Amino acid sequence: MESFININNVKFKYEGSDTFILDGINTEIKKGEFTVILGRNGCGKSTLAKHLNAILTSSEGNIFIDGLNSSEEKNVYEIRKKVGLILQNPDNQIVAGVVEEDVAFGPENLCIPADEIRKRVDNALKAVRMYEYKDKAPYKLSGGQKQRVAIAGVLAMKPECIVLDEATSMLDPEGREEVMETILRLNREQNTTIVLITHYMDEAIMADKVIIMDKGKIKTEGKPREIFTDVSILKDSGLALTQSTELLYKLKKRGYNLSLKALNEEECAKEIINFLEGKECLY
Amino acid sequence: MLGNIVLGQYIPGNSLIHKLDPRVKILLSIVYMMALFFAWNYLSIIVVTLSVLALMFLSKIPVKLYIKSTKVIILFMILSAFLNLFYGEGEPIFKIGFISITQQGIQSSILVVLRIIDLIFISSILMFTTSPNDITFAIESLMKPLEKIKVNVQEIAMMMTIALRFIPTFLEETDKIMSAQKSRGAKFNDKSMIKRIKSLIPILMPLFISAFRRACDLALAMDCRCYDSSKRRTRMKTLKIGRIDIFAIIFLIVLFVGVIICSKMKNIAII
Numbered sequence: 001m002e003s004f005i006n007i008n009n010v011k012f013k014y015e016g017s018d019t020f021i022l023d024g025i026n027t028e029i030k031k032g033e034f035t036v037i038l039g040r041n042g043c044g045k046s047t048l049a050k051h052l053n054a055i056l057t058s059s060e061g062n063i064f065i066d067g068l069n070s071s072e073e074k075n076v077y078e079i080r081k082k083v084g085l086i087l088q089n090p091d092n093q094i095v096a097g098v099v100e101e102d103v104a105f106g107p108e109n110l111c112i113p114a115d116e117i118r119k120r121v122d123n124a125l126k127a128v129r130m131y132e133y134k135d136k137a138p139y140k141l142s143g144g145q146k147q148r149v150a151i152a153g154v155l156a157m158k159p160e161c162i163v164l165d166e167a168t169s170m171l172d173p174e175g176r177e178e179v180m181e182t183i184l185r186l187n188r189e190q191n192t193t194i195v196l197i198t199h200y201m202d203e204a205i206m207a208d209k210v211i212i213m214d215k216g217k218i219k220t221e222g223k224p225r226e227i228f229t230d231v232s233i234l235k236d237s238g239l240a241l242t243q244s245t246e247l248l249y250k251l252k253k254r255g256y257n258l259s260l261k262a263l264n265e266e267e268c269a270k271e272i273i274n275f276l277e278g279k280e281c282l283y
Numbered sequence: 284m285l286g287n288i289v290l291g292q293y294i295p296g297n298s299l300i301h302k303l304d305p306r307v308k309i310l311l312s313i314v315y316m317m318a319l320f321f322a323w324n325y326l327s328i329i330v331v332t333l334s335v336l337a338l339m340f341l342s343k344i345p346v347k348l349y350i351k352s353t354k355v356i357i358l359f360m361i362l363s364a365f366l367n368l369f370y371g372e373g374e375p376i377f378k379i380g381f382i383s384i385t386q387q388g389i390q391s392s393i394l395v396v397l398r399i400i401d402l403i404f405i406s407s408i409l410m411f412t413t414s415p416n417d418i419t420f421a422i423e424s425l426m427k428p429l430e431k432i433k434v435n436v437q438e439i440a441m442m443m444t445i446a447l448r449f450i451p452t453f454l455e456e457t458d459k460i461m462s463a464q465k466s467r468g469a470k471f472n473d474k475s476m477i478k479r480i481k482s483l484i485p486i487l488m489p490l491f492i493s494a495f496r497r498a499c500d501l502a503l504a505m506d507c508r509c510y511d512s513s514k515r516r517t518r519m520k521t522l523k524i525g526r527i528d529i530f531a532i533i534f535l536i537v538l539f540v541g542v543i544i545c546s547k548m549k550n551i552a553i554i
Contacts, residue, residue: 053507077509085507092497093504097293097415097448104519106508117519135295139451153508 001030004161004193005052005083010061012047021047022058023216029209031160032191034184036204036224039213040238045197048213049165052195053083066160081110084154086167090146091139099141099149100125100134106157117156124155127190128182144175148182155186161193162186168198180206201228201242205263212237229260244268292451293414298343299527300412305421307528308409311535315405318542319398325390327545328397334538335404344411352407353400360399367392415447417520424522438512445501452497453490460489 005028012022021044029035039045050056051063054070066082068075084106087093096102100121107117125131128148138146147167154162164183168176180203186192196203204210204224211221214237220227228234231249234241241249244265251272252258258275262268295301300308315331322328339349353360368388375383413421423440430436461471464485473479 055503055506077511080507080509085504087500087504087507089497089500091452092500095448095501095505095508096444098295101414101416101519105505105510108516108518109509109511109514111515111517114517114519114521117517121519137293137295137451138448139455150504157508 001032003028004031004033004066005029005195006064007051008062008064010051010058010063012044012051012056012059020059021216022051024061025216025218027211027218027221029161029193029195032187032193033208034187034194034206035196035209035211036207037195037197037211037213038199038201038204038237038239040199043213043237044216045213046165049085049163049195049197052161052163053085054079055085081157082159083161083163084157084159086147086150086154086162086164088166088169090143090150090170093150094138094146094153097137098134099130099136099138102138102149103134103152103156106153110157120156120158121152124152127155127186128152142175143171144178147171147175147179151179151182151186159192161195163195163197165197166199167196168200168203176200176203199239201234201240201245204228205242212239214238224263225261228263231260248272292410294344294348294411295414296343296412298341298412300338300342300408302525302527303412303531304522304524304528305413305417306424306522307524307531308413309418309421309425311531312405312409314535314539316402318539319401321543321546322398323394323546324548325394326548327542328394328401330538330542330545331401332397335401335408338408339404342408342412348411349404349407353403356399356403360396363399364392364396367395416444419443419447420518420520420522435512437516441510441512449494449497453494456493457486457490460486 007025007027007029010022010025011020013020023044025048037045037048047056051058051070052065054065054076057071063070065075065079068079068082070076070079094102095105103121103124104117107120112120121134122131125134128151130145130148130152133141133145133149138149141149150167151162162183164179168179171179183194183196184206187194196207198204205228207224209221210224210227212219212227212233219237220230220233228242228245231241231245240246242263244262244267245260248258248260248262248268248271252260256275258271262271303311315335318331319328322331339346368384369382370388370391373385373387375385376389377384409418419440422443423436426434426436426439465471469482469485471479471482473482
């Protein structure tokens with residue numbers, strides 16, 4: 001896979017402050033990849049998100065987005081066209097009083113002709129399954145629906161990458177599922193690069209790559225199955241284990257010879273059944 | 284408590300009035316208000332009121348909502364009716380001490396009440412049938428000549444859109460804050476006026492703080508979506524004057540002339 005975002009030794013601190021919020025980040029995000037960034041509050045993950053579409057620019061080091069250096073003022077507009085950012089609060093990122101007009105806001109800013117905007121808005125709303133709500137007022141929608149409208153608003157700008165900064169943290173479980181399902185579908189069907197920032201482990205299971213951040217640094221990165229096995233690193237970074245890993249971990253501590261590599265309930269159940277039947281580890 | 288405010292609420296629909304060009308609607312509302320200004324006798328006000336009722340019917344929006352929208356200023360209505368009652372000249376038909384009520388006084392208070400109601404209904408028709416974005420779009424388009432004297436019309440329109448968009452959000456939030464304060468023992472129905480005003484502080488403070496927080500977030504979200512106030516944006520919806528708009532303009536001209544003629548005619552005595 002081609003590389004899409006390159007982060008080279010990025011450091012960031014606010015002016016007048018001594019502490020680095022980002023303290024030497026090095027990583028790469030590939031085109032079409034679904035990356036999850038995990039970490040406790042204040043670990044710098046939201047700050048990193050704002051670097052990915054040039055809202056903030058690094059104090060040291062460089063970020064290249066599709067080859068464009070985000071520190072250069074002339075690239076900012078182009079970068080924001082390529083990378084859409086969805087924020088935490090669904091209420092505060094909807095600009096207009098009607099769903100379709102809000103989705104049109106981005107393309108209008110890009111000075112796209114009216115009939116092309118119309119097409120893009122309809123397609124974007126269909127992609128997040130909100131087309132039948134296009135004439136509704138945003139405040140009448142549920143949290144999950146609002147967040148899907150926000151995603152449509154970004155989609156209508158035809159970005160190559162969507163960054164979601166704790167976009168599910170203010171939603172109820174149902175809304176969270178709606179949003180997760182939507183971004184997974186975009187990733188699979190339209191090959192959109194997704195960077196999901198969260199502190200829910202469950203959302204990270206589906207990822208191609210997991211990055212764990214702590215105190216402004218990348219603590220570890222890799223495939224979910226590799227990362228979630230490493231209980232000590234997770235506990236160290238202040239992250240809660242998924243329920244299945246927790247169960248296997250506790251059983252293992254009691255001396256049962258289980259592998260921790262099962263990620264979801266189903267795999268976990270199979271692993272335990274296998275163990276009881278005296279077979280080898282599955283994963 | 285806040286549930287009955289319906290001012291500034293768009294109700295999506297497909298009626299004739301909904302389909303009118305928002306620019307035409309705004310101009311027509313202004314003409315209507317001018318017509319009301321000329322309607323100084325019963326005949327002319329009846330003509331205006333009937334046409335307003337017809338428009339309300341055409342808008343296909345429940346009458347209930349229109350009536351609700353008058354509730355906000357019912358006090359003002361009673362007050363102006365009451366004051367007008369005593370300011371008539373001519374033969375008093377009723378007299379207690381220095382207070383006298385004349386036929387003219389009764390007439391002007393009836394006219395004032397009808398006028399206020401018509402005014403509210405007209406603005407409600409405009410607000411109910413035109414999306415806030417359409418209104419700002421129309422105002423933007425009507426204000427375009429001002430760009431020649433370096434007014435950033437687009438920016439003003441954006442501010443209006445955002446203000447309108449956040450009204451329901453803030454109403455909802457006010458409700459939540461009030462419930463939160465009530466659950467902690469705050470009283471909002473104290474008899475003393477001063478105490479009542481003081482009791483608003485714990486509502487307004489959190490509301491203001493949250494408004495600033497929301498503003499920061501929104502500015503960020505707009506930045507993310509490439510908003511640049513100095514650049515000319517395109518619009519998805521383009522406005523076009525259609526056939527119904529021309530009909531509406533003709534209707535209004537006829538009505539306006541009619542009202543002026545009616546107002547010159549001799550008053551029909553009702554009382």
